[in-house]
Amino acid sequence: MTEIADRRAPGTYGGTTAGGEERGIDAASPVVSVADLRVAFPAAGVEAVRGVSFTIGPGECVAIVGESGSGKSVTARSLLGLAGPGAVVTATRLELGGRDARSFRPADWRRLRGRHAGLVLQDALVSLDPLRTVGAEISEALAAHPSLPRGGRTARVLELLEAVGVPEPAVRARQHPHQLSGGLRQRALIASAIAAEPPLVIADEPTTALDVTVQAQILRLLAERRAGGTSLLLISHDLAVVSSIADRVLVMKDGTVVEEGTAGEVLTAPAHPYTRTLLAAVPSAASRGTRLSRPAVPAANAAPPAAGLARPAGGGTPGPAAPPVPGRGADTGPSPAGPPRSAPVLTVSGLSVSYPGRRAVDGVSFALHPGETLGLVGESGSGKTTVARLVLGLLAPSEGEVLLGGRRWSGVPERRRRPYRSAIQLISQNPLDSFDPRLTVARLVAEPLRGLPRGRRAERALELLDRVGLPPETAGRHPRELSGGQRQRVAIARALGPRPEVLVCDEPVSALDVSIQAQVLDLLADIQAEEGTALLFISHDLGVVHHLSDRVLVMKDGRVVEEGEVDEVFLRPRHPYTQALVAAVPRLTGAASQPSGAR
Numbered sequence: 275m276t277e278i279a280d281r282r283a284p285g286t287y288g289g290t291t292a293g294g295e296e297r298g299i300d301a302a303s304p305v306v307s308v309a310d311l312r313v314a315f316p317a318a319g320v321e322a323v324r325g326v327s328f329t330i331g332p333g334e335c336v337a338i339v340g341e342s343g344s345g346k347s348v349t350a351r352s353l354l355g356l357a358g359p360g361a362v363v364t365a366t367r368l369e370l371g372g373r374d375a376r377s378f379r380p381a382d383w384r385r386l387r388g389r390h391a392g393l394v395l396q397d398a399l400v401s402l403d404p405l406r407t408v409g410a411e412i413s414e415a416l417a418a419h420p421s422l423p424r425g426g427r428t429a430r431v432l433e434l435l436e437a438v439g440v441p442e443p444a445v446r447a448r449q450h451p452h453q454l455s456g457g458l459r460q461r462a463l464i465a466s467a468i469a470a471e472p473p474l475v476i477a478d479e480p481t482t483a484l485d486v487t488v489q490a491q492i493l494r495l496l497a498e499r500r501a502g503g504t505s506l507l508l509i510s511h512d513l514a515v516v517s518s519i520a521d522r523v524l525v526m527k528d529g530t531v532v533e534e535g536t537a538g539e540v541l542t543a544p545a546h547p548y549t550r551t552l553l554a555a556v557p558s559a560a561s562r563g564t565r566l567s568r569p570a571v572p573a574a575n576a577a578p579p580a581a582g583l584a585r586p587a588g589g590g591t592p593g594p595a596a597p598p599v600p601g602r603g604a605d606t607g608p609s610p611a612g613p614p615r616s617a618p619v620l621t622v623s624g625l626s627v628s629y630p631g632r633r634a635v636d637g638v639s640f641a642l643h644p645g646e647t648l649g650l651v652g653e654s655g656s657g658k659t660t661v662a663r664l665v666l667g668l669l670a671p672s673e674g675e676v677l678l679g680g681r682r683w684s685g686v687p688e689r690r691r692r693p694y695r696s697a698i699q700l701i702s703q704n705p706l707d708s709f710d711p712r713l714t715v716a717r718l719v720a721e722p723l724r725g726l727p728r729g730r731r732a733e734r735a736l737e738l739l740d741r742v743g744l745p746p747e748t749a750g751r752h753p754r755e756l757s758g759g760q761r762q763r764v765a766i767a768r769a770l771g772p773r774p775e776v777l778v779c780d781e782p783v784s785a786l787d788v789s790i791q792a793q794v795l796d797l798l799a800d801i802q803a804e805e806g807t808a809l810l811f812i813s814h815d816l817g818v819v820h821h822l823s824d825r826v827l828v829m830k831d832g833r834v835v836e837e838g839e840v841d842e843v844f845l846r847p848r849h850p851y852t853q854a855l856v857a858a859v860p861r862l863t864g865a866a867s868q869p870s871g872a873r
Contacts, residue, residue, distance in 0.1 A: 303372035305474050305505040306330040306353060310366040313348050317360050322348045324529040328522075332473070335496075335506040337516040337537070339552065340526035341787045342759030346509045347396075349526070350476050353507070354391055355383035371473065388415050392467035396479035396785065398459035399704060402451040408435075408462045409447030415469035434465040439491045441655070457484050457654030457814075464492060468499065475499070478509040482784050485653045485814035490858040493519055511787035513556055514817070514860040517541050525549045541862065555792035556862060557821035559844065565799075566792030566821070617680070619644050619775050619808050620698075624674035625664050634660045636832040637674070642776065644806040647798075649823035649840060651816060651855065657832040658812045659703070662778050665810060666700055667691055679775065696722070696772035703781035705765035709753040715739070715764050716749035722771045738767035743793055759786045766794060773805060780812045795822055816859050820844050828852045 306329060313323035323345040330336045338346045351357050353370065355378060368375045371390060378386070387393070392415075395401045402411055412431045435443035438461040451459050464480055475496070481489040497519060500506060510516050516523060516537065523540040525533040525548065533546040544550045555566045618641040627635045635657045642648050650658050663669040665676055667683055676684040678698060683691065699722075702708050709718055719735040726734060739748055742763040753761055762785045769777060777798075783791040795818065801807050813819050819826060819840065826843045828836040828851065836849040847853045 303369070304329045304331050305334075305371055306507065307367055307369040308353075308365060309368075310364075311349065311352060311368065312364045313345070313352055313357050314362045314364075315358070315360055316362060322529055323352070326524075326526075326529075326531055328524060328531075328534070330474070330505045330507060332505055333500050333503045334522070335500060335508055335520045336522050336524065337508040337510060337520035338524045338526055339510065339513065339516060339787075341789055342511075342757045344526040345529040346526055347478050347757075350478055350507055350509055353474075353476060354387055354393060355380075356393075388472065389470050390472050391474040391476060392470065392472045394464050394467045394475065394477040394480045396482055398463040399451060399707065401463055402459060402466075404451055407448055407450055408454070411462070412447075412466045412469050415466045430469070431465075434469055435462065437495060438462075438465045439488045440465070455654045455659070457488060460484055461488065461492070464495075468495075471504075473503065474505045474507070476507045476509075479511070479785075480508070481510070481512065481515055485651075486816060486855055486858040486860075487653055489515070489814075490860070493860070511791070512815075512860075513541060513553065513788060514862045517862050518860040525552070552788050553862075555788040557792070557795060557815075557817045559817075559820045559841070561821050565796050567789065567796050617644070618642055618677075619679055620665065620810070621677040621680075622661075622665065622674070623677075625661065625671045625676070626673040627660055627664065627669065628672050632832075634832050635664065635671075638827075638829075638832075638834055639674075640827060640834075640837070642808045642810060644775070644808055645802050646825070647802070647809040647811050647823045649819035649826035650810060650812045650829065651814065651819055651826060652829035653855075654814070656829040658829055659780055660832075661829075662700070662780050662810065662812055665776075666698060666778055696725075697774055698776040698778065699769040699772060699774040701762075701766050701769045701777060701779045701782040703784060705761045706753055708765070709761070711753060713752070714749065715744075715751055715753070715756070718753070718764060719749075719768045719771060722768060734771065735767075738771055739764070741770070742767045742797065743790065759790055762786055763790070763794070766797075770801065774807060776808045776810065777801075778810045778812075781814070782811075783818060784813070784815070791818070798822065816844060816855065828855070 308329070309327045311323055311326040312321065314321045326345070326349055328336060338349060340346050348357055348361075352363050352368075353375075355375070357363050365376060370386065375382075402408070409428070409431050412434055413427045416427045416430055431447055432443045435446060440446050440458060440461050446454065446458065446462070451462070454462065460480070460482070461484070464477075467475060467477075477496070480496075481492055484492060493515065496506060506519070508516065508520060520537045523534065523537050524531050525540065525546065527548050533540060533544065533549050540549060541553065544553060557566055620642040622638060622640050625635055625638045626633065638657070638661055640648060650661065652658050660669065664671050664684065667676070667688075671684055674684075675682065678694065681694065683694075713721070716732060716735045716739075719738050720731040723731045723734055736746060736749060739746070744760065744763055744767070748756070748760065748764075753764070756764065762782065766782060779798075783794055786794060798809060799822065802809065809822075811819065811823055823840045825838065826840045827834050828843065828849065830851045836843055836847065836852045843852060844856060847856055
């Protein structure tokens with residue numbers, strides 16, 4: 275249970291009157307007013323938030339940015355009494371709508387949630403009840419609405435689903451979370467958070483799982499609510515999204531605010547070296563062919579970083595400018611000195627899959643060569659992940675075939691595929707779904723290494739964790755003890771273990787902050803240069819795809835509507851759908867390095 279210590283002047287009170295009655299929210303006061311907020315976890319010996327202060331006025335958007343583990347989410351959750359089990363929260367001021375929340379009882383927090391503050395979490399699959407339909411989940415939130423009769427809830431549920439861009443809302447409302455794509459689940463979660471029209475919405479990575487067109491729709495929806503007086507606390511690693519919606523920005527590192535100011539000041543003229551490092555790590559067309567992460571100057575006697583991965587930014591004095599990615603030049607695609615393109619490692623011919631009432635994939639064909647990155651983009655539900663499942667042999671095509679290394683891969687018994695499974699590995703969008711929760715991180719990473727001696731497996735697991743930027747102590751933890759970004763890095767380490775020829779990357783950096791994302795993208799580029807690994811890279815982030823990919827396929831309704839060299843497709847799109855995707859990408863305001871059509 276979270277403990278909130280009351281550090282206030284004698285004689286003051288909040289939460290309830292002397293008679294125990296609930297005090298109303300004061301509409302004239304700041305929606306949130308926090309001074310010297312501190313959140314500690316004594317059992318773990320951790321002080322996650324140290325001395326954070328800020329206010330949020332009516333209709334204002336304040337964004338908090340920073341690396342995974344910087345204290346962003348703990349700060350936001352503290353405003354709802356959800357800092358976490360064993361947390362001790364102290365503050366000289368913690369007011370919500372004019373009420374002193376330091377004396378809140380559990381019942382006070384329950385009344386606050388939903389009606390006065392809605393929460394959108396990063397992991398929609400964990401946040402939504404797997405035993406209830408999406409419609410039932412949203413309807414429960416509507417019960418907190420003071421003026422909506424029970425009979426009007428069904429119609430309101432459909433309105434909310436339509437407002438957040440869910441297609442066929444009447445059908446989706448009857449489905450369970452596992453029946454929806456990641457993007458649809460996130461949209462349903464947003465609908466639930468805004469259902470009771472709270473004056474404050476706390477959004478922790480609300481657009482992480484969304485493609486650019488739906489992301490633009492959600493940002494417009496949030497902007498409309500702000501125009502109506504709703505306040506927004508936004509947690510995001512997407513600096514372009516922050517730039518498009520935030521009034522003020524707080525930059526957090528190691529539990530403290532290192533820089534704050536208006537969005538224009540912080541994102542276009544940052545004063546702190548850490549903020550400058552975050553901005554330099556944003557991928558785009560302009561960053562193609564160069565490293566995004568900047569190595570730090572190591573301390574005396576410090577061990578050198580693992581090959582291919584700079585240490586987390588902000589941990590030391592900035593080092594020299596990062597060199598170009600080996601084997602890849604800006605705007606040129608694979609180096610002429612790279613592997614020959616005459617022997618594809620993966621060949622896909624005429625793949626189609628049909629489900630009752632729809633054709634999920636329709637006639638998709640492509641070839642993937644050693645050392646090449648092929649980007650696959652499109653809206654949620656366009657068929658991208660289904661293509662990935664077909665390529666991995668997890669789904670049988672209705673038509674067409676897949677060849678892996680020249681061997682037939684689709685339509686053959688699993689026993690014949692098993693000896694070659696190590697040649698193709700997956701980095702999934704939701705790693706928590708694919709992890710056995712009973713296993714430690716070390717065992718998860720070592721599990722695919724069964725061909726190695728037992729002692730060597732443990733050693734190799736630690737090497738892989740180090741290569742993706744995770745400290746050795748992570749090895750003994752379980753997946754649910756990690757942040758979303760840390761879990762994704764574990765998934766990448768696990769996939770790299772067997773040294774595959776093909777990596778199928780399904781949104782592999784969607785949960786990562788920009789500095790860690792930069793390190794992972796540099797790592798993938800290094801692996802290609804060193805081992806000739808081919809990447810099928812699925813992402814809704816066109817800036818990431820433009821930075822990393824050689825070629826790109828654009829999918830809509832199961833079909834490839836445009837394909838070609840990445841610069842040709844993104845800078846000179848021909849198909850109206852591709853043009854709409856590029857137009858919907860948020861721009862980092864004032865960043866001169868961002869060309870049209872890229873983040």
